[in-house]
Amino acid sequence: MSAPAPSPLAIVDAEPLPRQEKVLTDAALAFVAELHRRFTPRRDELLARRAERRAEIARTSSLDFLPETAAIRADDSWRVAPAPAALNDRRVEITGPTDRKMTINALNSGARVWLADFEDASAPTWENVVLGQANLIDAYGRDIDFTDERTGKSYALRPNEELATVVMRPRGWHLDERHLVDADGTPVPGAFVDFGLYFFHNAQRLLDLGKGPYFYLPKTESHLEARLWNDVFVFAQDYVGIPQGTVRATVLIETITAAYEMEEILYELRDHAAGLNAGRWDYLFSIVKNFRDGGARFVLPDRNAVTMTAPFMRAYTELLVRTCHKRGAHAIGGMAAFIPSRRDAEVNKVAFEKVRADKDREANDGFDGSWVAHPDLVPIAMESFDRVLGDKPNQKDRLREDVRVEAAELIAIDSLDAKPTYNGLVNAVQVGIRYIEAWLRGLGAVAIFNLMEDAATAEISRSQIWQWINAGVEFENGDRATPELARKVAAEELDAIRKEIGEQAFAAGHWQEAHDLLLKVALDEDYADFLTLPAYQQLKG
Numbered sequence: 001m002s003a004p005a006p007s008p009l010a011i012v013d014a015e016p017l018p019r020q021e022k023v024l025t026d027a028a029l030a031f032v033a034e035l036h037r038r039f040t041p042r043r044d045e046l047l048a049r050r051a052e053r054r055a056e057i058a059r060t061s062s063l064d065f066l067p068e069t070a071a072i073r074a075d076d077s078w079r080v081a082p083a084p085a086a087l088n089d090r091r092v093e094i095t096g097p098t099d100r101k102m103t104i105n106a107l108n109s110g111a112r113v114w115l116a117d118f119e120d121a122s123a124p125t126w127e128n129v130v131l132g133q134a135n136l137i138d139a140y141g142r143d144i145d146f147t148d149e150r151t152g153k154s155y156a157l158r159p160n161e162e163l164a165t166v167v168m169r170p171r172g173w174h175l176d177e178r179h180l181v182d183a184d185g186t187p188v189p190g191a192f193v194d195f196g197l198y199f200f201h202n203a204q205r206l207l208d209l210g211k212g213p214y215f216y217l218p219k220t221e222s223h224l225e226a227r228l229w230n231d232v233f234v235f236a237q238d239y240v241g242i243p244q245g246t247v248r249a250t251v252l253i254e255t256i257t258a259a260y261e262m263e264e265i266l267y268e269l270r271d272h273a274a275g276l277n278a279g280r281w282d283y284l285f286s287i288v289k290n291f292r293d294g295g296a297r298f299v300l301p302d303r304n305a306v307t308m309t310a311p312f313m314r315a316y317t318e319l320l321v322r323t324c325h326k327r328g329a330h331a332i333g334g335m336a337a338f339i340p341s342r343r344d345a346e347v348n349k350v351a352f353e354k355v356r357a358d359k360d361r362e363a364n365d366g367f368d369g370s371w372v373a374h375p376d377l378v379p380i381a382m383e384s385f386d387r388v389l390g391d392k393p394n395q396k397d398r399l400r401e402d403v404r405v406e407a408a409e410l411i412a413i414d415s416l417d418a419k420p421t422y423n424g425l426v427n428a429v430q431v432g433i434r435y436i437e438a439w440l441r442g443l444g445a446v447a448i449f450n451l452m453e454d455a456a457t458a459e460i461s462r463s464q465i466w467q468w469i470n471a472g473v474e475f476e477n478g479d480r481a482t483p484e485l486a487r488k489v490a491a492e493e494l495d496a497i498r499k500e501i502g503e504q505a506f507a508a509g510h511w512q513e514a515h516d517l518l519l520k521v522a523l524d525e526d527y528a529d530f531l532t533l534p535a536y537q538q539l540k541g
Contacts, residue, residue, distance in 0.1 A: 008026070008029060008030065008033065009029050009032060009033045009036070009180050009181065009182055009188065010180075010181050010182075010183075011024065011179055011180060012178075012179055012180075012181055013178070013179060014126045014179045015126075015541075017126070017127055017130050017131060018131075019131065019134045020130050020131075020134070022134055022137055022201075023130050023133045023134050023137065023197055023201070024130065024197075027200070028196070028197055028200040028201060029180075031196050031199075031200045031236075031239060031240075032180070032188060032192055032193055032196035032197065032200075033182065033188075034239070035192040035195070035196050035232065035235075035236070036182060036188045036189070036192055037182075038235065039192065039228065039231070039232055039235075040186075040188070040189055040192070042228050043173055043189055043191075043228065046173065046222070046224060046225050046228060047173060047174060049222070049224070050221055050222075053221070053222075053257060054289075054290060057290045057291065058292075058293045061291060061293070061294040061295070061298075062411070063256065063257065063260050063290075063407065063410070063411060064260065064407045065260050065261075065407055066260065066261060066264065069223065069261070069263075069264045072263060072264055072267050073263045073264070076326075078267065078270060078327070079270070079327055079328035080266055080269070080270045080271075080273035080274070080327050080328050080329045081245055081248075081270065081271050081272065081273065082328070083248070083274060083330065083394075084210075084248060085210065086165045086210055086211045086212070086214075087113070087165060087167075087214060087248055087274055087330070088393040088394065089112055089369075089393035089394065090112050090113050090275075090330055090332060090368055090369035090394070091112055091368070091369045091370075091381075091382060091385035091386070091389060091394075092110075092111045092112055092113075092369060092370065092372060092378050092381045092382045092385065093111055093112065093113035093114070093115055093164075093167070093332065093369055093370070093371050093372070094106050094109045094111040094113070094114050094115070094164065094371070094372055094373070094374075094375065094378060095114075095115040095117060095121060095335065095371055095372075095373055096114070096115070096116075096117060096121055096373070096445055097117050097118075097121045097122040097128070097132065097444055097445050098116050098117065098118065098122065098128075098132030098133075098135050098136060099128075099131075099132070099135065100131075100135050100144065100146045101146045101148065101155060102445075103116070103135045103136065103139050103144060104139075104144060104145070104146055104155040104156065104157060105155065105375060106164060106375075107139060107157060107158075107163040107164050107166075108155075108157065108158050108162070108163065108164075109164060109375040109378050110164075110375070110378045110379070110382070111164045111372070111375075111378050112164060112165065112369070113164055113165050113166075113167050113369070114164040114165070114166050114167070115167050115168075115169055115216055115371070116132075116136060116166050116167070116168045116169065117169045117444070117445075117454075118132060118168070118169060118170050118171055118190075118194040119169045119170065119171050119172060119218045119219075119455075120218070120282075120444065120454040120455040120456050121444045121445040121454045121455075122444040122445070123438075123439045123440075123441075123442045123443060123444040123539060124171065124175065124177070124190060124536065124539070125442045125539060125540070125541035126179045126541055127442070127541055128442060128444070129177065129179075129190075129193065129194070133194075133197045133198060133201070136166070136168070136198065136202065137201050137202065139157065139166075140202055140205050140206065140209065141205075142157060142160075144156075144157065145157075160209070165211050165212070165214065166206075166211065166212065166214065167212075167214040167215060167216050167250060167274075168194075168198050168213070168214070168215055168216070169215065169216035169217075169218055170190070170191045170193075170194030170195045170198070170215065170217075170218075171189075171190030171191050171193075171194055171218070172190075172191065172218045172219030173189065173191055173219065173225060174219065174529065174530055174533070175189070175190040175191070175530075175532065175533075175536070176188070176189055176190060177189070177190045177193040178536070180193055192232075195215065195232070195236075196236075198213070199213055199236050199240070200240065203236075203237075203240050203242055203246070204240065204241075204242060207242055207246055212246075212248075213246070213247055213248075214247070214248045214249070214250075214274065215247065215248070215249045215250070216249070216250050216251075216252060216277070217229055217249050217250070217251045217252065218252050218254065218282075219252070219254065219255065219282070220251050220252065220253075220254075220255065220258050220265065221255045221257045221258055222257060222258065222261055222265075223261045223264035223265045223267070223268050224268075226251060226264075226265040226268040226269050227268040229249060229269065230268050230269050230271070230272060233247040233249070233272050244271065245271050245272065247272045248272055248273070248274040249269055249272050249273060249274060250273075250274045250275045250276065250277055250330070250332065251265050251266075251269070251273070251275075251276050251277070252276075252277045252279050252282070253265075253276050253277065253278060253279070253283070253316075253320055254277075254279035254282035254283045254286065254456075255282070255283065255286040256283065256286045256287050256290055256291075256410070256411065257286070257290065259283075259316055259319070259320075259410055260407065260410070262276060262319065262320060262323040262324075263323055263326075263327065266323070266324070266327050266329055267327075270327075273327075273329055274329065274330060275324055275329040275330030275331060275332055275368070276320055276323065276324050276329060276330075276331060276332070277332040277333075277334075277371075278308075278316065278317045278320050278331070278332070278333055278334050278367075279334060279335070279456070280306075280308065280313070280334050280335065281303070281456035281457055281459065281460045282456040282459065282460075283313075283316070284300060284303065284306055284460050284463075285456065285459040285460045285463050287300065287411070287413065288300060288460075288463040288464065288466070288467050289463065289527065289529070291411065291413075292466070292467060292470065292527055295471075296414075296471060297413060297414040298411070298413050298414075299413070299420065299467060299468070299471045299473065300413060300420070300464060300467065301416065301418035301419050301420050301421075301424070302418070302420060302421055302423070302424030302427070302428075302464075303424070303427075303428070303460050303461070303464060304424075304427070305416075305418040305424075306416065306418075308334060308358070308361070308362075309361070310415070310416045311409070311412060311415040311416060312409060312410060312411065312412045312413055312415055312416065315405045315409040315410050315412075316405075316410055317333070317334075317362075317365065317367075318365065318400065318403045318405060319403060319405040319410070321365055321366040321367060321398075321400050321403070322399070322400040322401075322403040322405075324368075324396070325366065325395075325396050325397075325398060325399050325400060326399060328396060329396075330368045330369065330394060330396065331366065331367050331368050332367065332368065332369050332370065332371070333359075333362035333367040333369065333370035333371065334358075334362070334370065334371060335371040335372070335373060336355045336358060336359065336370070336371065336372045336373065336377050336380075336381060337373045337451045337452045337453070338351040338352075338354070338355055338373070338374070338377065338450060338451060338452075339373065339374050339447045339450050339451060339452050340352075340374060340376045340377075340450075341450060347450060351450070352380055355372075355377055355380050355381070356380050356383075356384060359380065359381045359384035359385065360384045360387075362384070363384045363385045363387065363388040363389070364388060366395055366398045366400050367395075368394035368395055368396060369385065369394075370384075370385070373445075373452035374452065419476070420464070420468050420473045420475065420481070421475055421476055422475040422476065422477045422479055424464070425464075425465065425468065425475065425481065425485070425486070425489060426489055426493075427461075428460075428461040428462070428464050428465050429461075429465065429486065429489045429490050429493050429518070430448075430449075430493050431448055431449070431453060431457060431458075431461050432457075432458055432461035432462055432465070432514075432518040432522070433490065433493055433494070433497070433511070433514045433515050433518050434446070434448050434497070434514075435448060435453050435454075435455075435457055435458045435461070436458055436510075436513075436514035436517055436518055436531075436535065437509055437510045437511050437513070437514035439455065439458070439514075439535060439539070440510040440513055440514060440535070440538060440539060440540075441509070441510060442539075442541060455531070455532055458518075458531055459530070459531050459532075461518075462518055462521045462522040462531055465481075465486055465518075465522035465523075466521070466522050466523070466527060468481035469481045469482060469483060469486065469522075469523070483523045486519065486522060486523060487519060487523075490515055490518065490519055493515075494511060494512070494515050497511060498511075513538060517531075517534065517535060517538065520534070521534065
């Protein structure tokens with residue numbers, strides 16, 4: 001261990017939790033405090049830089065590959081560090097929050113990797129933050145089981161060699177943890193809380209297991225943000241006394257600005273980089289956010305009409321595969337969010353075929369693996385990648401040198417032949433209200449209309465409402481997108497929910513709050529950078 005412990009952090013406005021003593025130790029909090037002291041000022045500078053860049057995009061309505069980093073892109077000699085054995089085969093990855101049941105089911109799912117999520121699939125109540133960490137500590141010590149009180153079903157871990165490798169996702173740079181503050185009362189960034197507690201307690205244990213510590217890095221907007229993470233990793237490995245290069249990080253390319261800096265992001269993390277991942281909802285949300293002043297050519301159609309085969313999305317995914325394999329990194333595909341129905345075999349049949357087609361496309365395009373949201377989808381995705389990979393752990397040898405993507409192709413939104421529809425507006429309102437209500441109850445991963453939705457869902461839903469209203473979109477039925485129409489649809493949805501679940505359940509929920517918050521962030525003239533920032537102020541616990 002290094003250096004004397006800094007001033008201790010204070011836990012504020014939080015009730016004591018069972019098992020918190022194994023997570024919130026003095027030594028672990030001293031490590032988090034040191035991360036905060038050393039790196040939060042740079043985090044703050046990078047958040048300010050985001051605002052400056054966004055203002056520049058508003059002025060130009062364009063983006064390009066960075067001229068100042070052209071030498072990095074032109075240098076064919078560098079590669080990221082070789083993948084450790086536990087991350088060499090990533091053909092199917094399952095995602096989900098770190099509650100006790102999910103922890104066991106995800107580890108047992110048959111997927112090669114579990115994305116243990118403290119970010120979009122987890123509402124950041126103090127209970128979720130702390131007990132999620134406790135569940136992972138318990139899992140690595142094989143001291144975890146679960147009995148469902150409702151069904152009486154018991155869950156326990158399979159043998160170690162059958163368990164998924166964990167890749168943990170901390171919160172993004174923009175989110176603070178209000179329950180953990182320094183001596184000045186300044187909240188610690190959620191990223192440092194999540195990463196710090198997990199790394200401190202589990203780094204050596206995971207190293208002994210040959211499985212980590214590994215991380216997914218969300219919401220990255222530039223290579224300078226990746227550089228900050230790299231510096232955090234270097235410091236953290238020295239602090240706990242494990243070898244440099246033990247950490248591996250996979251970066252989600254889920255912002256439009258990061259799509260123009262993929263090689264630079266890998267370069268900054270090259271001693272710790274494992275790969276890049278291609279998201280969808282957050283990526284589209286980022287396009288709306290950054291190009292909201294860009295006029296009609298940047299107006300997106302209904303979110304479900306923007307598949308990965310849309311020309312500008314295909315440019316993004318093909319460039320990601322090309323970039324990763326050129327540099328020896330894994331390219332991980334997007335989410336299959338379908339939740340199988342226990343009652344409707346026909347719904348399942350149609351959805352499974354769509355999932356299979358999507359995973360076949362990814363495997364054939366050169367991706368090394370992909371995400372699913374439900375254990376029942378693991379075999380379908382596995383079959384798609386098995387067919388292409390066979391006994392090979394990945395296809396990083398497929399360099400995709402045929403791919404040539406110009407800067408303009410990544411933002412050619414008007415290359416997609418689809419328009420916003422009235423039903424698209426209704427769906428955005430429905431899903432937005434239903435997701436936010438669950439989030440305010442502490443649930444981050446929510447099944448809505450047979451899809452597993454997370455915070456990115458709410459972001460794209462409210463962003464599309466905002467964009468369509470501000471663009472004056474006229475729908476196919478003759479209605480124009482206006483605040484009045486959005487309020488009418490939202491009122492109808494609230495009434496439908498009340499009838500659907502009954503007056504008692506409606507009164508017990510957060511439905512009016514969710515309705516009001518969705519309309520606030522969808523109708524305010526000033527577009528909120530992240531829905532989760534005002535939502536966090538309303539989150540209890």
